[in-house]
Amino acid sequence: MRRLLLALLLACSALARAGQQCEDKPMSVDEVRKSMDLAQHSMDALEASGAQLALIARAGQNLSRYNVRYSHVGLVWRDHPEGRWTVVHLLNECGTADSHLYNEGLGNFFLTDLYQFNAEIVIPAPAVQQKMAQLLASRTPLRMHQSSYNMLAYAFSTRYQNSNQWVLEMLAAASAAPGAVETRDEAQRWLKQAGFMPGTVHIDAATRLGARMFRANVAFDDHPFGQRMAGQIDTITVDSVDRFLRTDPQTRVLEVR
Secondary structure, eight states, X not given: OHXXXXXXXXXXXXXXXXXXXXXXXXXXXXXXXXXXXXXXXXXXXXHHHTOSEEEEEEEOSOOGGGTOOOOEEEEEEOSSTTSOOEEEEEEEOTTSSBEEXXXXXXXXXXXXXXXXXXXXXXXXXXXXXXXXXXXXXXXXHHHTOOSBBOTTOBTTOSSOBOHHXXXXXXXXXXXXXXXXXXXXXXXXXXXXXXXXXXXXXXXXXXXXXXHHHHOTTOOOTTSOHHHXXXXXXXXXXXXXXXXXXXXXXXXXXXXXX
16 A cells, blocks of 8 residues: 555656645655545545536645635536546646646545645536536636636736636636626626625735745736735635635535545
8 A cells, every 4th residue: 555655646746736836845655645535535425416516625725814724626527427527627837827727536636735634525506517517528618718827816807817716717607698608708797797706815015025026926916906005915715716606505515524
């Protein structure tokens, strides 16, 4: 078993750092085991739920000072009842301001430097699941993707995109009337009309300056000037996506440990 875990660690170490801070810190065997256990428990929960598609969130960073529990969310689905569960999500390439979309198994999704070995699975209404599955099999994920990455992208600007924003805009495309949301602009207009409220994180001027100077994947120039100067950064957090989905009484939420 130890050899298997070490092989998994070596095979996936490069991907595990994607979207995380650029630290060449290998995972311990115990961390790999806990990550794989979390992946298995998540798969068990998905199987028992009867869902075809859900959102799945992980805690890759400690964001408690911003009152945020989970740092990253993706879409998890399977294209037929006996198929494997696949996570589709956006990741920032380490040390750059670029992003790409990835399709990977649950094991790889959790095989990263997790802050906590917890996960959240949010299951949308059946109609949204069905429409989202259709969109994932089309070119919509690429149309909704902006490769210019910003960890703190403004919720209602298309200049940049963060990982959670891609998921949210895909949800807009799946929830709107047919043909109503085909672009990111249309997705953001629909989200405003539907009452989406971004997460507000408070970041002082010194911290903003340091982040902008030393982190390629952080920018603030897409935020309204007044809010930016006041340190009020409205971005897309997992919690804000979660709150928006919970306004639908058909949404189900599962906590996995």
